[in-house]
Amino acid sequence: KIQMSKKNKDRINVVYSTNPDFSYDYEENEEQETLEPSKQLLYVSLDKKQRAGKEVTLVEGFVGPDDDLKELGKLLKSKCGVGGTAKDGEIIIQGSFRDKVIELLTKEGYKTKRKGG
Numbered sequence: 001k002i003q004m005s006k007k008n009k010d011r012i013n014v015v016y017s018t019n020p021d022f023s024y025d026y027e028e029n030e031e032q033e034t035l036e037p038s039k040q041l042l043y044v045s046l047d048k049k050q051r052a053g054k055e056v057t058l059v060e061g062f063v064g065p066d067d068d069l070k071e072l073g074k075l076l077k078s079k080c081g082v083g084g085t086a087k088d089g090e091i092i093i094q095g096s097f098r099d100k101v102i103e104l105l106t107k108e109g110y111k112t113k114r115k116g117g
Contacts, residue, residue: 034064037109044102045115056084057098059091059105060115072108079104 043060059076062069066087073086076093080100084093093101102112 034068038111041111041113042105043113043115044098044105046096046098047116054094055096057093057096057101059093059101060089062089062091075108076101076104 040063041061043058045058045060046055047058048055057080059072062072069089069091070086073084073091073093076091077084080093080095080097082094082097084091086092098114102114105112
């Protein structure tokens with residue numbers, strides 16, 4: 001049984017190179033930079049599909065890491081006084097708060113666009 005050294009475990013699709021100056025670029029998970037609020041366009045809509053008939057306010061189009069998305073979601077949930085979730089690049093606020101969410105996001109410096117309805 002041949003043991004591969006741990007050093008080369010991260011290399012993908014490169015076995016050997018005869019180039020003396022070759023330096024393998026290790027694959028790195030690049031975190032998205034969070035765009036500043038004024039450069040982001042967020043779509044705010046009401047949705048009740050696949051939600052047992054309950055209405056939710058949906059905020060889509062956020063560009064940045066999940067931590068910043070969750071931070072913004074937390075702010076919106078506390079200002080609206082309801083529950084919700086922030087994942088997969090979208091924030092879901094329970095209930096019909098479209099106008100309030102648009103107002104809050106605009107105050108925070110985000111560009112918003114009403115979507116649907």
